[in-house]
Amino acid sequence: MEASEFPELSERFDVYGVPKTVINDVGSMEGAIPENTFMEKILQTIN
Amino acid sequence: MPVRGVFAYARQSEVEVLHVLIGKKDQESIQSHFQALTGKVRMVLFEAAMDCPYCSQTKELVTELADLSPQIDVEVYNYHTDDAAVRKYGITKIPAIVLLDGNEKDYGIRFYGIPSGYEFSTLIEDIMMISTGKTSLTEKTIETLKSLKEKVHLQVFVTPT
Numbered sequence: 001m002e003a004s005e006f007p008e009l010s011e012r013f014d015v016y017g018v019p020k021t022v023i024n025d026v027g028s029m030e031g032a033i034p035e036n037t038f039m040e041k042i043l044q045t046i047n
Numbered sequence: 048m049p050v051r052g053v054f055a056y057a058r059q060s061e062v063e064v065l066h067v068l069i070g071k072k073d074q075e076s077i078q079s080h081f082q083a084l085t086g087k088v089r090m091v092l093f094e095a096a097m098d099c100p101y102c103s104q105t106k107e108l109v110t111e112l113a114d115l116s117p118q119i120d121v122e123v124y125n126y127h128t129d130d131a132a133v134r135k136y137g138i139t140k141i142p143a144i145v146l147l148d149g150n151e152k153d154y155g156i157r158f159y160g161i162p163s164g165y166e167f168s169t170l171i172e173d174i175m176m177i178s179t180g181k182t183s184l185t186e187k188t189i190e191t192l193k194s195l196k197e198k199v200h201l202q203v204f205v206t207p208t
Binding site: 035 | 101140159160161162166184185187188191194195197198199200201202203204205206207
């Protein structure tokens with residue numbers, strides 16, 4: 001998602017710094033995340 | 048009956064195509080990466096003439112990119128008139144790029160907004176991934192992903208650099 005082209009979405013998800021990853025519209029992570037941490041966060045969000 | 052706006056772009060062989068967005072050096076570098084492509088990749092682009100300042104540049108960019116390999120082609124649809132395609136791929140914003148493999152399989156990858164700067168590399172990597180079927184994920188991650196029962200929607204916000 002190119003943040004500056006979609007300001008409504010960026011606002012909706014409080015995107016101030018990039019990269020920001022939003023999971024199922026509820027979870028989020030900022031910055032570059034190591035693979036294992038990324039997976040953990042996904043699992044946390046969906047469970 | 049709506050006309051399907053397909054703009055299938057095959058590789059230009061003899062004809063010298065003017066590339067305005069991808070410079071000569073980058074073309075060569077990308078072409079050498081694309082030597083590794085084994086399967087076909089289709090970039091499906093959704094665009095419109097109105098209310099989309101980055102649409103025409105995005106179309107130019109994906110067209111130039113596809114031109115760098117016979118394995119890649121582009122299909123262009125109009126967001127306002129090609130309803131069937133918009134519905135099929137669930138497109139809600141433009142420009143949007145959908146990546147499909149040679150069997151038109153949709154992996155759920157969507158690029159929203161012009162893929163410029165760092166995202167251009169991401170686009171190239173994704174093309175390579177779909178074409179070769181190889182990812183850089185660990186075995187553990189792959190196993191975990193295979194065991195997922197629920198849908199996961201990831202939206203990654205980026206800015207052009």
